[in-house]
Amino acid sequence: MLSALIKTMRPRQWTKNVFIFAALVFDKQLFVVESFTRTLAGVILFCLISSCVYILNDIVDVEADRQHPEKKNRPIPSGKLPISVAWISLIAFVVFVFVSAYFLDVQFMWVVIAYFVMNIAYSLWLKHIHILDVLIIAAGFVLRVHAGVTLIEVERFSPWLYVLMTLLSLFLGFGKRRAELSLLAHGAGSHRKVLDGYTLPLLDQYIMIVSGTTIVAYALYTFSAPNLPENHSMMLTIPFVVYAIFRYLYLIHVENAGGTPEEILLSDRPFQISMTMWAISVIAVFYLS
Numbered sequence: 001m002l003s004a005l006i007k008t009m010r011p012r013q014w015t016k017n018v019f020i021f022a023a024l025v026f027d028k029q030l031f032v033v034e035s036f037t038r039t040l041a042g043v044i045l046f047c048l049i050s051s052c053v054y055i056l057n058d059i060v061d062v063e064a065d066r067q068h069p070e071k072k073n074r075p076i077p078s079g080k081l082p083i084s085v086a087w088i089s090l091i092a093f094v095v096f097v098f099v100s101a102y103f104l105d106v107q108f109m110w111v112v113i114a115y116f117v118m119n120i121a122y123s124l125w126l127k128h129i130h131i132l133d134v135l136i137i138a139a140g141f142v143l144r145v146h147a148g149v150t151l152i153e154v155e156r157f158s159p160w161l162y163v164l165m166t167l168l169s170l171f172l173g174f175g176k177r178r179a180e181l182s183l184l185a186h187g188a189g190s191h192r193k194v195l196d197g198y199t200l201p202l203l204d205q206y207i208m209i210v211s212g213t214t215i216v217a218y219a220l221y222t223f224s225a226p227n228l229p230e231n232h233s234m235m236l237t238i239p240f241v242v243y244a245i246f247r248y249l250y251l252i253h254v255e256n257a258g259g260t261p262e263e264i265l266l267s268d269r270p271f272q273i274s275m276t277m278w279a280i281s282v283i284a285v286f287y288l289s
Contacts, residue, residue, distance in 0.1 A: 001082075004075035005089055008058055009051035015262050017046045019141060019165065023148035026227070027157045028286055035152040041104055042151045046144065049097045049112055053119040055090045059083060060123050070183075107150040115143045130197025134173035141169035156227035164221060167214040171207065171245070172261045175252050178203040182256055207252070211245050233285045240278035247271050 020043045021030075029035040058065065058076040062083070065071040075081035094116070101109035122136045145165050149157060181195050181203065218241050222234040247270055251257040257264055264271055 001080075001085060004081035005085070008055055008075045008081055008086065010054045012260075012262050012266060013050060013054065014047040015265055016141070017043050017050065017144060019144040020046055020148040020151075022145050022161055022165070023152060023154060023157050025282065026161060026286070027152065027154050028227075029152055030283070030287070032152075038104065038151045039148055041100075042108055042147055045097050045101050045104070045112065046115075046147060048093050049116055052090050052093045052097070052116065053123070055086050055093075056120065057123050059086055059090075105150055108147055111143055111147045111150055115140060115147075118143075128193045130194050133194050134170060134177065137173040137176075138166050138169035141165050158221065158225035158227050160217070160221040160225050164214065164217055167210055167217055170210045171214055171248075174203055174206040174210065175248065176261060178207065178252060179257060207249070211249060215242055215245060229285060234282075237278055237281045237285065240274050240281065244271060244274045244278065247274060 021039060024030055024035055024039045058074060061071075062077050065074060065077040068077075071077060076083060076086055097112060098109065101112045118136060118139060122133070126136050127133045142162055142165050145161060177195065177198055178200065181198055181200060215238075219235070219238055222228065222238060223232045225234075228234045247268070248264065251264055251268065251271075257268075265275070
């Protein structure tokens with residue numbers, strides 16, 4: 001049962017919370033021990049609260065998931081994790097996270113509460129409204145970035161990163177919807193109601209818009225943000241971002257991947273290499289130039 005609970009908590013999804021480190025890295029505080037420790041604590045709490053959201057989602061969607069070709073094997077739909085145990089675990093984790101967040105930072109606590117309440121609304125209502133469902137997913141990523149901002153004394157963090165996070169998460173969100181629609185084909189609406197509001201051509205247009213806008217926004221950030229080196233060396237990181245976006249588009253359209261973006265991050269070697277090279281180059285620009 002413990003194994004089933006851990007699986008329901010989706011540890012692989014915790015990779016999304018790496019965006020909380022954005023403020024730490026881009027404000028040049030990565031090697032400041034106190035700031036790093038506070039941010040790491042915030043990441044751990046966000047991992048737990050995001051797991052609470054996944055537990056709640058599986059409880060709410062249990063009947064629909066039992067009709068899904070892949071989700072029917074999850075612990076709650078399959079019966080490996082009783083719903084009563086899931087509820088008890090959910091309540092215990094929520095109380096622990098809120099109390100811990102309060103002692104870490106009051107502003108951070110409110111961000112965590114906002115994230116959880118927003119996702120409750122998403123699980124119960126908003127995920128059934130097309131376009132808005134992806135916007136809520138994007139808002140969750142932006143809140144992660146803002147959570148990192150609340151945990152440190154920010155001096156050089158650029159608002160451009162909020163714009164980039166919004167565009168990037170929209171790109172991932174529409175890619176996820178496309179993968180789901182492609183997988184479920186004509187029966188998509190019976191598994192996820194919101195998919196009735198999408199078509200593959202429409203999603204392709206959305207993806208084209210946000211992917212192109214993301215590249216342009218990142219390029220503008222690399223030479224216009226006030227906290228960057230005056231020699232514009234940040235522009236050298238643009239090719240890694242372009243390749244990562246193009247690689248993701250390839251995986252969506254050719255490999256029919258994208259339904260679980262974290263799986264791509266954890267399994268696709270070219271994508272991993274591109275992101276690793278980008279991270280190394282960003283650290284070199286900020287801390288060595």
